[in-house]
Structures are given as structure tokens and as C-alpha cells.
Amino acid sequence: MSELTTRLADGHETEAWREQWLDRLTAQAARTRRPSRTEQAVRRRERAEDAVVWRLLESGTPVGYLSMLQLAEDGTTIVVLEELRIDEPYRRRGLGRAAIEVAREWARGRAPRISVSTDPTDPAQLALFRDAPIGSQNMHKDLGERPSMPAGIIARRMSAEEFGPWWHEQIIGYAESFVLNGLLTEEQARERAEKQSGELLPSGLDTPLHDIYTIVAEDKPVASIWVCHEVEPNTSFVFDVVVDEGHRGKGYGRAAMVAAEQSALAHGSQTLGLNVFGHNDVALGLYTSLGYRPTSQLRTITV
Ligand SMILES: CC(C)(COP(=O)(O)OP(=O)(O)OC[C@H]1O[C@@H](n2cnc3c(N)ncnc32)[C@H](O)[C@@H]1OP(=O)(O)O)[C@@H](O)C(=O)NCCC(=O)NCCS
16 A cells, blocks of 8 residues: 655646646546636636645655645635546556545545546546535537427427516526535525526526527426527537426426427537536436436535
8 A cells, every 4th residue: 555645836846737737627628518617717726715736745756746725605615626636657556545535634624525526437536536426417418410309299488477487496496406415505505596597697588598498298388498508619508407396207308308409409509518416316317318428527525
């Protein structure tokens, strides 16, 4: 078993790490069709209240880096594991796991959990973070042919009368998901849901680049779906999809997703993305069966 020690990276090492981190972020963001992610990560680093980059050592030899941030978000302090990297020749000998303990030690007394964004296509990350629950994950699908709506189901634009109640339910549901996944307290979740939704839809149904549909079956509204275009170049995003409680399990969720794909294709998008909370196994099953694949997972490590 290898012995891991640490020291703070000096200015030169920190700069070297930062440059490589940026290159890796940019490559990952391009792969997952989320180029704006790099800029977001850079901004997060800039607004951190505390940031630390460690040089990881084995018997005095540098073997990698660990970088952590502490920042204020939604009125609370969060700790983020920004990057843990073990140089290739030193992998698979317990150093990664030992470094997680260093991260935990730093986080203690700052926040109850560490947030880390992981790559679900990397077996090493899947193994290393397997005990850290998934709070939410991003998924995407590269669109092909225009899919058809199942017979007897149509998608029409949401009416002004339907918008008010839908808006209210949408905020409650979104806030609940943060709480269920242990990401925020009830009050923080409500505040965040109201703020984010308000910013996204300043003109309600008339907000440019947003399409909100009601799914109708047997002349009754049974579901709704909210799609936003140009979230990233050539990419649309599903912000919300809900099947009314009495109508679940009848294929209307699938039909709503068809409406979203049609909307994205009509807008010229090549990719449709979405975010699904960790607790939502039913939604995850639906998206997976429709061909969506996870691109990043937000996990929480208990300190
Ligand atoms: C992810 C990373 C930090 C792991 O470091 P490491 O020192 O090789 O990890 P460890 O030796 O401590 O192994 C941790 C666990 O992962 C498993 N594992 C490591 N690499 C694996 C691989 N390629 N495939 C499958 N499992 C793997 C180990 O068997 C071990 O499992 P165990 O605890 O059940 O025995 C390292 O691969 C790395 O630097 N990758 C590039 C950067 C990165 O992805 N960082 C993480 C996101 S910030």
C-alpha cells in the first residue's frame, strides 16, 4: 500500500496544473456538447472564497494534484473537489482513494459534503466515486430522423390558462428534487427554483427560444414539456417534463419526449440534453431507453 503525502503546490506548479486543467475541461466540454461549462468552471474558481491546490507525493516523488474550492452558493457554503489527478504511472495503487481522504479532511468544518462532477464513461472514476450518491446527472442524445408521435396523441402549445398552474407546480417539483437529493434545504431550494425559473422565462410563454407544450390524449391534457433552444450551439435542452399523476405509465412521457425532439429538430438542433435528479429512477429509465446517455454526474461525498 503506497503512502500518500501532500504539500501545497507552488506558484509555478499551480499555473502548470491550471493550464492542463483548462485543456482537459475544454476537451470534456466539447465531447459532451457543453462548451460553456469551461467558462462556468473558470468563473467558479474566480469567485471561490478559498481555493487550494496540493501536490500529491509518494515517497517524496510528485505523483499528481488535488484541487479544492470553498464557495458560497444559494446562501450556504459548499466545498467542491475541482480535480484529482494521479499521473498515469502511479495509478491503481490506492493513491486516488488516499487523496479523497485528504479532500475530506480539508472539507471538515467547512461543509457537510463535497460536490464533485464525474465522468460516467470513465471506469476509474466510476470505481473511485461509487459510494458517493449521484445528486443529478446530465444526459444527451444526438438526434437523427424526426420521430413520430404515437397514434392518438398530439402536442400543442401550452395555453395561457394552463401556464399559471403549470408554473406553480413546476417550481414546487423542481425545489422538491433538490431537497430529496440532499442538495439544498427546503428554503434554499424554493428560492433557487423561483429565481432560476423566473430568469429563464421572463416573458412566460412568449419568451424567445422556449417552447412549452401540452400533450393531449383522448382530448384531455395529460402531460407537459418545456424545451429551450440554443442552450449551447446546436443544442436544445429539456428543462421540465411532467405526466399528470393519474395518467402515468401509459406512454405519455415517451410521447412528450418525442414532442421535444421534434421541437429541437425544427429549430435546427443536433443534440437534445437534459438533467435528471439522482432519485428519479423512472425518468432515468425512460431517458436511457430513448437513447440518452449520461455525460456528467454530480456526486456528493459525505465528509
Ligand atoms: C481517477 C484517478 C484519480 C484514480 O486514481 P488511482 O490512484 O488510480 O485510484 P486508486 O488506485 O486509489 O483506485 C481507486 C479504486 O478505483 C479502481 N480503479 C482505478 N482505476 C480503475 C480503472 N481504470 N478501471 C476500473 N477500476 C479502477 C481501483 O481498483 C480502486 O478500487 P477499490 O478501492 O475497490 O480497490 C486516476 O485514474 C486519474 O488521475 N484519472 C485522470 C483524472 C481523473 O479522472 N480524475 C477524477 C475526476 S476529478
